[in-house]
Amino acid sequence: MTSWLKSSETITEALHLPLGHAEYVATHRLQERLHRLRCQNEIPDTILTVEHDPVFTIGRSGSAKNILVPEQVLNDAGISVHRIERGGDITYHGPGQLVVYPIVDLRVHGRDLKRYVSNLEQAVINFLEKIGVEARRRAGFPGVWVDSRKIASVGVYVKHWVTRHGLALNVDIDKGHFSMINPCGLDIEVLSLADLVPECPSMEEAATGLLTELGTLCSWHLTVGDPQKYRGERYV
Protein backbone atom coordinates (compact mmCIF):
# COMPACT_ATOMS: atom_id res chain seq x y z
CA MET A 1 0.00 0.00 0.00
CA THR A 2 1.50 3.30 -1.08
CA SER A 3 1.02 6.42 0.95
CA TRP A 4 2.43 9.87 0.48
CA LEU A 5 2.70 10.12 4.24
CA LYS A 6 4.71 6.94 4.49
CA SER A 7 7.62 8.79 6.02
CA SER A 8 5.43 10.39 8.65
CA GLU A 9 2.88 9.03 11.07
CA THR A 10 1.33 12.46 11.55
CA ILE A 11 -2.45 12.43 11.50
CA THR A 12 -3.94 15.60 10.07
CA GLU A 13 -7.47 16.92 10.44
CA ALA A 14 -9.63 16.79 7.31
CA LEU A 15 -13.18 17.78 6.55
CA HIS A 16 -15.70 15.70 4.60
CA LEU A 17 -18.52 17.73 3.05
CA PRO A 18 -21.21 15.38 1.68
CA LEU A 19 -23.16 17.40 -0.90
CA GLY A 20 -25.62 14.66 -1.82
CA HIS A 21 -27.10 15.53 -5.19
CA ALA A 22 -25.69 18.80 -6.56
CA GLU A 23 -25.55 20.62 -9.89
CA TYR A 24 -22.19 20.53 -11.73
CA VAL A 25 -21.50 24.24 -12.26
CA ALA A 26 -22.44 25.21 -8.70
CA THR A 27 -20.21 22.45 -7.36
CA HIS A 28 -17.37 23.65 -9.57
CA ARG A 29 -17.72 27.13 -8.09
CA LEU A 30 -17.68 25.62 -4.61
CA GLN A 31 -14.46 23.75 -5.46
CA GLU A 32 -12.85 27.02 -6.62
CA ARG A 33 -13.92 28.74 -3.41
CA LEU A 34 -12.59 25.94 -1.21
CA HIS A 35 -9.38 25.82 -3.26
CA ARG A 36 -8.82 29.50 -2.53
CA LEU A 37 -9.49 28.97 1.19
CA ARG A 38 -7.14 25.95 1.29
CA CYS A 39 -4.39 27.96 -0.44
CA GLN A 40 -4.79 30.59 2.28
CA ASN A 41 -4.70 27.83 4.92
CA GLU A 42 -8.10 28.90 6.22
CA ILE A 43 -9.54 25.38 6.00
CA PRO A 44 -7.99 21.90 6.39
CA ASP A 45 -7.85 19.37 3.55
CA THR A 46 -11.50 19.17 2.50
CA ILE A 47 -13.19 16.40 0.54
CA LEU A 48 -16.47 16.86 -1.29
CA THR A 49 -18.60 13.86 -2.23
CA VAL A 50 -21.38 14.45 -4.72
CA GLU A 51 -23.72 12.95 -7.30
CA HIS A 52 -24.31 15.13 -10.38
CA ASP A 53 -27.01 15.51 -12.99
CA PRO A 54 -25.83 14.07 -16.33
CA VAL A 55 -22.89 16.07 -17.74
CA PHE A 56 -19.92 15.49 -19.99
CA THR A 57 -16.75 17.26 -18.95
CA ILE A 58 -13.75 17.75 -21.22
CA GLY A 59 -10.31 18.19 -19.63
CA ARG A 60 -7.34 20.22 -20.84
CA SER A 61 -6.08 17.60 -23.28
CA GLY A 62 -9.56 16.59 -24.43
CA SER A 63 -11.61 17.03 -27.56
CA ALA A 64 -15.31 17.40 -28.34
CA LYS A 65 -14.61 14.92 -31.16
CA ASN A 66 -15.00 12.21 -28.55
CA ILE A 67 -18.70 13.03 -28.26
CA LEU A 68 -20.24 10.48 -30.61
CA VAL A 69 -23.78 11.84 -30.92
CA PRO A 70 -25.26 15.06 -32.38
CA GLU A 71 -25.93 18.01 -30.09
CA GLN A 72 -29.68 17.46 -30.38
CA VAL A 73 -29.35 14.00 -28.81
CA LEU A 74 -27.49 15.56 -25.86
CA ASN A 75 -30.17 18.22 -25.51
CA ASP A 76 -32.96 15.63 -25.60
CA ALA A 77 -31.17 13.60 -22.91
CA GLY A 78 -30.65 16.74 -20.78
CA ILE A 79 -26.85 16.36 -20.87
CA SER A 80 -24.72 19.51 -20.76
CA VAL A 81 -21.06 19.73 -21.81
CA HIS A 82 -18.39 21.62 -19.84
CA ARG A 83 -14.76 22.37 -20.71
CA ILE A 84 -12.81 22.34 -17.47
CA GLU A 85 -9.28 22.71 -16.17
CA ARG A 86 -8.50 19.20 -14.91
CA GLY A 87 -6.13 16.87 -16.73
CA GLY A 88 -7.41 14.23 -19.11
CA ASP A 89 -9.95 14.00 -21.90
CA ILE A 90 -13.74 13.57 -21.79
CA THR A 91 -15.73 11.87 -19.07
CA TYR A 92 -19.27 11.51 -17.85
CA HIS A 93 -20.84 12.31 -14.50
CA GLY A 94 -24.41 11.46 -13.63
CA PRO A 95 -26.84 9.76 -11.30
CA GLY A 96 -25.48 6.60 -9.70
CA GLN A 97 -21.88 7.80 -9.88
CA LEU A 98 -19.99 8.81 -6.74
CA VAL A 99 -17.77 11.81 -7.46
CA VAL A 100 -15.03 12.74 -4.97
CA TYR A 101 -13.32 16.12 -5.08
CA PRO A 102 -10.43 16.31 -2.57
CA ILE A 103 -9.14 19.84 -1.99
CA VAL A 104 -5.74 18.82 -0.65
CA ASP A 105 -2.54 20.73 0.01
CA LEU A 106 0.14 18.47 -1.48
CA ARG A 107 2.87 20.51 0.20
CA VAL A 108 2.02 18.68 3.41
CA HIS A 109 1.67 15.35 1.59
CA GLY A 110 5.01 14.99 -0.17
CA ARG A 111 4.64 17.14 -3.33
CA ASP A 112 4.27 14.12 -5.59
CA LEU A 113 1.62 14.23 -8.32
CA LYS A 114 2.03 10.62 -9.37
CA ARG A 115 1.69 9.24 -5.88
CA TYR A 116 -1.35 11.43 -5.22
CA VAL A 117 -3.15 10.01 -8.27
CA SER A 118 -1.95 6.56 -7.32
CA ASN A 119 -3.48 6.99 -3.86
CA LEU A 120 -6.82 8.06 -5.31
CA GLU A 121 -6.81 4.85 -7.36
CA GLN A 122 -5.63 2.77 -4.41
CA ALA A 123 -8.49 4.04 -2.23
CA VAL A 124 -10.96 2.73 -4.82
CA ILE A 125 -9.11 -0.60 -5.13
CA ASN A 126 -9.06 -1.05 -1.33
CA PHE A 127 -12.74 -0.16 -0.98
CA LEU A 128 -13.75 -2.57 -3.74
CA GLU A 129 -11.64 -5.31 -2.19
CA LYS A 130 -13.55 -4.90 1.08
CA ILE A 131 -16.82 -5.65 -0.72
CA GLY A 132 -15.39 -8.57 -2.65
CA VAL A 133 -14.48 -6.98 -5.99
CA GLU A 134 -10.99 -7.40 -7.39
CA ALA A 135 -9.88 -4.28 -9.23
CA ARG A 136 -6.52 -3.01 -10.45
CA ARG A 137 -4.54 -0.31 -12.22
CA ARG A 138 -3.45 -0.68 -15.83
CA ALA A 139 -0.04 0.66 -16.79
CA GLY A 140 -0.42 3.70 -19.01
CA PHE A 141 -4.19 3.93 -18.46
CA PRO A 142 -4.98 5.88 -15.27
CA GLY A 143 -8.15 4.93 -13.42
CA VAL A 144 -9.37 1.70 -11.83
CA TRP A 145 -10.25 -1.34 -13.88
CA VAL A 146 -12.08 -4.62 -13.39
CA ASP A 147 -10.58 -6.89 -16.03
CA SER A 148 -10.59 -4.71 -19.14
CA ARG A 149 -13.53 -2.55 -18.06
CA LYS A 150 -13.23 0.79 -16.29
CA ILE A 151 -15.06 1.33 -13.01
CA ALA A 152 -13.44 4.58 -11.80
CA SER A 153 -11.81 7.58 -13.50
CA VAL A 154 -9.34 10.13 -12.20
CA GLY A 155 -8.61 13.70 -13.30
CA VAL A 156 -6.86 16.31 -11.19
CA TYR A 157 -5.96 20.01 -11.27
CA VAL A 158 -3.18 21.41 -9.08
CA LYS A 159 -2.44 25.07 -8.54
CA HIS A 160 -0.16 26.38 -5.77
CA TRP A 161 0.20 22.67 -4.91
CA VAL A 162 -3.48 22.50 -3.88
CA THR A 163 -5.68 20.01 -5.73
CA ARG A 164 -9.20 20.10 -7.07
CA HIS A 165 -11.30 17.66 -9.15
CA GLY A 166 -10.48 14.03 -8.30
CA LEU A 167 -12.18 10.74 -9.00
CA ALA A 168 -15.49 9.24 -10.07
CA LEU A 169 -16.65 5.73 -9.15
CA ASN A 170 -19.50 4.11 -11.07
CA VAL A 171 -21.84 2.72 -8.44
CA ASP A 172 -24.95 2.15 -10.53
CA ILE A 173 -24.93 4.36 -13.62
CA ASP A 174 -26.95 4.67 -16.83
CA LYS A 175 -24.42 3.18 -19.26
CA GLY A 176 -26.46 4.50 -22.18
CA HIS A 177 -25.10 7.95 -21.34
CA PHE A 178 -21.50 6.69 -21.37
CA SER A 179 -22.07 5.15 -24.80
CA MET A 180 -22.46 8.67 -26.23
CA ILE A 181 -18.72 9.32 -25.77
CA ASN A 182 -15.31 7.71 -26.11
CA PRO A 183 -14.47 7.91 -22.40
CA CYS A 184 -11.03 9.45 -21.87
CA GLY A 185 -10.66 9.51 -25.65
CA LEU A 186 -10.35 5.73 -25.65
CA ASP A 187 -12.67 3.11 -27.06
CA ILE A 188 -13.31 1.35 -23.75
CA GLU A 189 -16.12 -0.34 -21.91
CA VAL A 190 -17.27 0.91 -18.52
CA LEU A 191 -19.09 -0.90 -15.75
CA SER A 192 -20.75 -0.25 -12.41
CA LEU A 193 -20.45 -1.78 -9.00
CA ALA A 194 -24.06 -2.91 -9.43
CA ASP A 195 -22.88 -5.23 -12.24
CA LEU A 196 -20.52 -6.99 -9.84
CA VAL A 197 -22.14 -7.40 -6.43
CA PRO A 198 -25.58 -8.80 -5.56
CA GLU A 199 -26.26 -6.09 -3.00
CA CYS A 200 -24.96 -2.80 -4.34
CA PRO A 201 -24.02 -0.27 -1.66
CA SER A 202 -26.01 2.96 -1.53
CA MET A 203 -24.28 6.19 -2.59
CA GLU A 204 -23.85 7.13 1.08
CA GLU A 205 -22.34 3.74 1.93
CA ALA A 206 -19.99 3.98 -1.04
CA ALA A 207 -18.93 7.51 -0.03
CA THR A 208 -18.26 6.45 3.56
CA GLY A 209 -16.38 3.31 2.50
CA LEU A 210 -14.24 5.08 -0.09
CA LEU A 211 -13.38 8.00 2.18
CA THR A 212 -12.40 5.61 4.98
CA GLU A 213 -9.82 4.09 2.61
CA LEU A 214 -8.63 7.44 1.28
CA GLY A 215 -8.40 8.76 4.84
CA THR A 216 -6.16 5.85 5.83
CA LEU A 217 -3.86 6.43 2.85
CA CYS A 218 -3.66 10.15 3.60
CA SER A 219 -3.45 9.82 7.41
CA TRP A 220 -6.54 11.98 7.85
CA HIS A 221 -8.74 12.27 10.88
CA LEU A 222 -11.98 12.91 9.02
CA THR A 223 -14.84 14.96 10.41
CA VAL A 224 -18.14 15.43 8.59
CA GLY A 225 -18.98 19.11 8.10
CA ASP A 226 -22.00 21.10 6.93
CA PRO A 227 -21.55 22.09 3.25
CA GLN A 228 -23.92 25.03 3.69
CA LYS A 229 -21.32 26.80 5.78
CA TYR A 230 -18.96 26.99 2.80
CA ARG A 231 -21.35 27.66 -0.04
CA GLY A 232 -21.54 31.44 0.00
CA GLU A 233 -24.51 33.57 -0.89
CA ARG A 234 -24.41 33.05 -4.63
CA TYR A 235 -24.47 29.26 -4.38
CA VAL A 236 -27.61 27.94 -6.07
Add this chain to the structure above:
Amino acid sequence: MNDHEPNETHLNEARLTEVRLPDLGEVDEVTIIAWLKEEGKPLKSGEDLVEVETEKTTFVIDAPRDGRLKRIVKKEGEKAYPNDLLAEIE
Protein backbone atom coordinates in the same frame (compact mmCIF):
# COMPACT_ATOMS: atom_id res chain seq x y z
CA MET B 1 2.57 32.01 -3.38
CA ASN B 2 5.71 31.00 -5.15
CA ASP B 3 7.31 27.61 -4.62
CA HIS B 4 9.98 27.76 -7.26
CA GLU B 5 13.48 28.97 -6.59
CA PRO B 6 14.39 31.22 -9.50
CA ASN B 7 17.76 30.70 -11.17
CA GLU B 8 19.25 34.04 -12.00
CA THR B 9 21.98 34.85 -14.47
CA HIS B 10 23.49 38.19 -15.30
CA LEU B 11 23.99 38.88 -18.98
CA ASN B 12 24.81 42.33 -20.29
CA GLU B 13 23.48 43.81 -17.05
CA ALA B 14 20.00 42.36 -17.78
CA ARG B 15 18.63 40.24 -14.95
CA LEU B 16 17.33 36.98 -16.41
CA THR B 17 15.36 34.44 -14.42
CA GLU B 18 15.04 30.93 -15.72
CA VAL B 19 11.72 29.13 -15.30
CA ARG B 20 12.43 25.42 -15.01
CA LEU B 21 10.12 22.43 -14.57
CA PRO B 22 9.93 21.94 -10.80
CA ASP B 23 10.33 18.62 -9.03
CA LEU B 24 6.84 17.07 -9.16
CA GLY B 25 7.79 13.88 -7.32
CA GLU B 26 8.01 10.57 -9.16
CA VAL B 27 6.96 12.26 -12.40
CA ASP B 28 9.24 11.43 -15.37
CA GLU B 29 7.85 13.76 -18.03
CA VAL B 30 5.09 16.26 -18.64
CA THR B 31 3.45 17.77 -21.70
CA ILE B 32 3.21 21.53 -22.08
CA ILE B 33 -0.53 22.13 -22.37
CA ALA B 34 -0.88 25.92 -22.53
CA TRP B 35 1.15 29.07 -22.03
CA LEU B 36 -1.08 31.50 -20.16
CA LYS B 37 1.12 34.51 -21.02
CA GLU B 38 2.53 35.64 -24.35
CA GLU B 39 6.18 36.34 -25.06
CA GLY B 40 6.99 40.00 -24.44
CA LYS B 41 4.12 40.55 -22.01
CA PRO B 42 4.60 41.79 -18.44
CA LEU B 43 4.19 39.38 -15.52
CA LYS B 44 3.48 39.67 -11.83
CA SER B 45 4.99 37.29 -9.30
CA GLY B 46 2.59 34.42 -8.58
CA GLU B 47 0.53 34.86 -11.77
CA ASP B 48 -0.36 31.69 -13.68
CA LEU B 49 2.32 31.20 -16.33
CA VAL B 50 2.06 27.75 -17.90
CA GLU B 51 0.01 24.58 -17.53
CA VAL B 52 1.66 21.19 -17.84
CA GLU B 53 -0.01 17.79 -17.72
CA THR B 54 1.03 14.38 -16.48
CA GLU B 55 -0.84 11.32 -15.21
CA LYS B 56 -4.24 12.98 -15.84
CA THR B 57 -3.15 15.91 -13.73
CA THR B 58 -2.94 19.53 -14.81
CA PHE B 59 -0.26 21.42 -12.87
CA VAL B 60 -0.01 25.21 -13.00
CA ILE B 61 3.43 26.82 -12.77
CA ASP B 62 3.33 30.42 -11.65
CA ALA B 63 5.64 33.34 -12.41
CA PRO B 64 8.60 33.38 -9.98
CA ARG B 65 8.86 37.18 -9.99
CA ASP B 66 7.63 40.41 -11.57
CA GLY B 67 9.09 41.07 -15.02
CA ARG B 68 8.51 40.35 -18.69
CA LEU B 69 8.22 36.96 -20.39
CA LYS B 70 11.29 37.24 -22.58
CA ARG B 71 11.35 33.83 -24.23
CA ILE B 72 9.27 30.65 -24.26
CA VAL B 73 11.65 27.70 -24.66
CA LYS B 74 9.24 24.74 -24.53
CA LYS B 75 6.27 25.19 -26.83
CA GLU B 76 2.72 23.85 -26.35
CA GLY B 77 2.57 20.14 -27.12
CA GLU B 78 6.25 19.55 -26.37
CA LYS B 79 7.46 17.14 -23.68
CA ALA B 80 9.47 18.45 -20.75
CA TYR B 81 11.54 16.67 -18.11
CA PRO B 82 12.44 17.60 -14.52
CA ASN B 83 14.57 20.76 -14.36
CA ASP B 84 14.16 21.47 -18.11
CA LEU B 85 14.30 25.15 -19.03
CA LEU B 86 10.76 26.24 -19.93
CA ALA B 87 11.10 30.01 -20.30
CA GLU B 88 13.12 33.10 -19.39
CA ILE B 89 11.88 36.16 -17.57
CA GLU B 90 13.65 39.52 -17.56
